[in-house]
Amino acid sequence: xxxxxxxxxxxxxxxxxxxxxxxxxxxxxxxxxxxxxxxxxxxxxxxxxxxxxxxxxxxxxxxxxxxxxxxxxxxxxxxxxxxxxxxxxxxxxxxxxxxxxxxxxxxxxxxxxxxxxxxxxxxxxxxxxxxxxxxxxxxxxxxxxxxxxxxxxxxxxxxxxxxxxxxxxxxxxxxxxxxxxxxxxxxxxxxxxxxxxxxxxxxxxxxxxxxxxxxxxxxxxxxxxxxxxxxxxxxxxxxxxxxxxxxxxxxxxxxxxxxxxxxxxxxxxxxxxxxxxxxxxxxxxxxxxxxxxxxxxxxxxxxxxxxxxxxxxxxxxxxxxxxxxxxxxxxxxxxxxxxxxxxxxxxxxxxxxxxxxxxxxxxxxxxxxxxxxxxxxxxxxxxxxxxxxxxxxxxxxxxxxxxxxxxxxxxxxxxxxxxxxxxxxxxxxxxxxxxxxxxxxxxxxxxxxxxxxxxxxxxxxxxxxxxxxxxxxxxxxxxxxxxxxxxxxxxxxxxxxxxxxxxxxxxxxxxxxxxxxxxxxxxxxxxxxxxxxxxxxxxxxxxxxxxxxxxxxxxxxxxxxxxxxxxxxxxxxxxxxxxxxxxxxxxxxxxxxxxxxxx
Numbered sequence: 001x002x003x004x005x006x007x008x009x010x011x012x013x014x015x016x017x018x019x020x021x022x023x024x025x026x027x028x029x030x031x032x033x034x035x036x037x038x039x040x041x042x043x044x045x046x047x048x049x050x051x052x053x054x055x056x057x058x059x060x061x062x063x064x065x066x067x068x069x070x071x072x073x074x075x076x077x078x079x080x081x082x083x084x085x086x087x088x089x090x091x092x093x094x095x096x097x098x099x100x101x102x103x104x105x106x107x108x109x110x111x112x113x114x115x116x117x118x119x120x121x122x123x124x125x126x127x128x129x130x131x132x133x134x135x136x137x138x139x140x141x142x143x144x145x146x147x148x149x150x151x152x153x154x155x156x157x158x159x160x161x162x163x164x165x166x167x168x169x170x171x172x173x174x175x176x177x178x179x180x181x182x183x184x185x186x187x188x189x190x191x192x193x194x195x196x197x198x199x200x201x202x203x204x205x206x207x208x209x210x211x212x213x214x215x216x217x218x219x220x221x222x223x224x225x226x227x228x229x230x231x232x233x234x235x236x237x238x239x240x241x242x243x244x245x246x247x248x249x250x251x252x253x254x255x256x257x258x259x260x261x262x263x264x265x266x267x268x269x270x271x272x273x274x275x276x277x278x279x280x281x282x283x284x285x286x287x288x289x290x291x292x293x294x295x296x297x298x299x300x301x302x303x304x305x306x307x308x309x310x311x312x313x314x315x316x317x318x319x320x321x322x323x324x325x326x327x328x329x330x331x332x333x334x335x336x337x338x339x340x341x342x343x344x345x346x347x348x349x350x351x352x353x354x355x356x357x358x359x360x361x362x363x364x365x366x367x368x369x370x371x372x373x374x375x376x377x378x379x380x381x382x383x384x385x386x387x388x389x390x391x392x393x394x395x396x397x398x399x400x401x402x403x404x405x406x407x408x409x410x411x412x413x414x415x416x417x418x419x420x421x422x423x424x425x426x427x428x429x430x431x432x433x434x435x436x437x438x439x440x441x442x443x444x445x446x447x448x449x450x451x452x453x454x455x456x457x458x459x460x461x462x463x464x465x466x467x468x469x470x471x472x473x474x475x476x477x478x479x480x481x482x483x484x485x486x487x488x489x490x491x492x493x494x495x496x497x498x499x500x501x502x503x504x505x506x507x508x509x510x511x512x513x514x515x516x517x518x519x520x521x522x523x524x525x526x527x528x529x530x531x532x533x534x535x536x537x538x539x540x541x542x543x544x545x546x547x548x549x550x551x552x553x554x555x556x557x558x559x560x561x562x563x564x565x566x567x568x569x570x571x572x573x574x575x576x577x578x579x580x581x582x583x584x585x586x587x588x589x590x591x592x593x594x595x596x597x598x599x
Contacts, residue, residue: 027123028178028223028233034128035059035225042136043227046091051144055099056092056169058226059132060385061085061119062431069191070214074200077212079192083121086430087128089135090226092169093147098161100147101168101410104331104343108149116432150332153340165413166329172409172418177232177383181221185237185266191215194272201276202245205283207290209254210246215239216559217266218426222385230387236424238378238563239263240527243279243479247286249500257286260481262525262563264378270478278477285475285483288498295486295499295581301469302460302515303504303577304453307522308474309484310572314442315564317506318357319406320531322347325363325396326435327405327412349412351402358514359400360444367421367438368392372567378525379438379564381423388420390438399445408435426527427560436528436562444569447519453573456516460575461491470579471496472504480524486579501582510577518571527561 039057047053067081092099117135120127154160195213202211219237224230243259259278263269270278305313322328323346330343348356357363367390370380384390386409395403405412406419425434448456461469468488475482486502489495 030125031061031123031128031223032225032231032233034125035061035132035223036231038129038132038136039225039227042133042140046136046140048141048144051148052093054091054093054140054143054227055095056090056227057136058090059224060088060433061123061128061223062088063121063123063221064431065186065219066429067186067188067191067217068214069188069195070212071192071195071199072210072212073203074196076192076196079188081186081188084430085119085121085123086116087119087131087135088116088433089132089139091136091139091143093143094151094168096169096171097167098151098164099168100143100150102329102331103146103150104333105146105149107334107336108145116430149334153334154332157340159340166411166416168410170409170411170417172228172386172388174229175232175387175389176230177234177387177389179232179234179383182219182235182237184219186217186219187266191217191266197272198243198275198279201279207247207287208245208283209248210244212244214242214244216242218431220424220426220431222424224385224387226387232383232387234381234383234385236381236563237264238426238527239266239269240559241269241275242559243275243282245279245282245286247290249290255286255289257282257289257483258481259475259477259479259483260526261478262378262480262527264376264563268376274478278475278479278482281475281477282483285485289483289485289500292498292500294501295488295579296501297581299470299579301464301466301576302457303469303574303579304457304471305572305574306471306473307476307570308480308482308524309472311522311524311566311568312481312526313504313506313510314568314572315437315440315566316528316531317508318363318511319437319440319528320535321533323508324348325405325437327407327415329407329410329412348402348405349414352404352414354402355400355512356402357397357400357511360446360514360517361397361400361511362395362443362445363397364441364443365390365394365396365406365419365421365438366392366441367394369439369565372439372523372565373521375523376525377439377565379440379562381438384420385422385424385433386418386420388418388422390420394419394421406435406437423562425530425560425562434530434562437564439565440567442566442568444517446517447569448516448571449519450571453516453518453571457573458491460515467491470502480526503580503582505578505580510574513575514572515575516571516573517569520570521567522570523565523567525563525565527559528564529561 063085070078117131119131195215199213202208217239221235223233241261246254246256318324328347333343334340367381369377406421407415408422409418422433423436425432457469468490471487472484474484485498488497488499
């Protein structure tokens with residue numbers, strides 16, 4: 001009887017598996033059928049007055065399972081799993097050379113963006129078609145009006161198509177690619193068990209006044225068709241585990257430190273034992289920070305960044321839009337007094353073939369690299385969201401000289417074809433698309449050992465007559481992102497002292513003078529936020545204290561961005577950088593009643 005039951009169970013499991021595969025195929029068939037039917041209808045019937053029909057329509061449907069598990073002191077505070085599904089529509093009037101792209105009418109205030117709209121969670125055929133119909137209608141009206149205004153203004157000012165520095169939309173290779181759904185790893189029971197266990201470990205530390213452990217994850221499937229004949233589906237998934245802890249310093253001010261782990265598989269995350277060990281190190285680091293003297297000075301001189309500490313600085317600022325490695329095409333702008341003019345703003349596009357970082361540095365993209373030295377690359381992909389296969393290697397900077405930027409199908413004056421890096425941009429409640437990097441390899445043509453780098457740093461300090469120099473070290477743990485410590489090293493005897501309250505001032509010229517780079521490599525995964533967008537939003541808080549600005553920025557960023565991976569030298573010595581000390585040193589009143597964990 002047991003043998004029969006065993007075979008029955010095995011047969012049932014097989015049927016369930018076959019059913020799931022059939023359901024997946026059925027789902028994608030329905031999605032593509034809805035998109036293709038609506039695409040064919042709108043390409044032939046979409047016309048308003050004398051505006052003409054569009055030359056291009058693109059449809060995207062993205063479905064995602066999004067989850068969050070959070071716990072504090074061993075108890076769950078949130079465990080949610082929800083589905084989301086959206087469609088996106090792109091309509092273009094004219095042709096590849098001249099269309100409604102790259103134009104901004106400041107007089108008539110025409111709003112025209114690619115539309116995003118929700119679709120039924122079960123990806124119902126009729127529901128998808130209805131959503132696409134509504135969005136296509138709205139986006140088409142804006143595109144038609146924008147194109148009409150653009151061409152009229154160009155004709156009025158005698159601007160011909162050949163006068164434009166680049167086409168408005170690039171023509172790319174048509175391809176059909178179907179990538180299978182990734183294995184479903186979602187197991188709320190396992191997630192909850194691990195997160196509860198990790199958060200309970202904080203019960204062992206009475207001086208931690210607040211703590212939480214959080215797991216955010218998304219499983220994404222993306223479908224796309226367009227009028228050029230491109231048809232594809234591509235999956236993606238990621239997991240972000242964060243550990244947060246808060247403590248009081250000696251002035252009764254709260255300070256927070258955190259650990260962040262990024263992976264494309266739950267199974268690839270460090271084990272509970274490994275993360276527990278990291279939590280022990282985190283608390284030790286916070287206790288040392290609490291006892292450390294507050295830095296109250298201003299420092300200008302060499303700064304050495306080790307391992308994790310230098311990674312964020314190497315990539316985060318250089319990949320912002322415009323003044324960085326992500327291209328930002330200049331629009332034609334219609335103004336009331338000047339008429340039609342080309343937008344003027346700072347952009348690295350003007351620095352092609354010129355120096356943008358120190359000559360020791362080179363930067364390239366390797367999107368097809370799925371792992372490096374045994375570590376999975378979160379930023380790897382084989383098909384971008386325009387359905388284009390990326391190059392194996394794209395060289396952005398060679399020996400400090402800018403070779404090209406990352407651009408999409410809307411070209412810049414210099415680059416007329418796509419870099420094939422249209423990527424997922426994940427947020428708390430949605431999934432959108434942005435032009436962004438993938439696997440970033442930062443290399444150098446000159447390397448030094450740790451001993452040689454420290455010798456170079458001390459030589460620079462002696463030239464400047466400095467009594468001490470700074471070394472920035474990250475917590476040595478399994479996390480991709482960990483707290484950094486600012487260490488003052490005495491030039492005369494080499495003694496080291498951790499100080500707190502130090503702020504590093506980054507500028508566009510920070511990486512222009514790199515004195516030395518390490519002979520090892522550091523590898524990490526991350527989510528890259530849209531820093532340019534965040535900086536614009538931060539302008540409204542101008543004048544607020546630096547510590548408040550840092551909290552606001554951290555809240556804005558949250559768990560959002562494009563999944564990327566970074567490979568870079570394990571040490572980075574800047575010839576000169578500015579560090580400033582803490583300004584708020586006023587003692588706060590102590591808690592009226594101490595934490596119950598201290599009793």
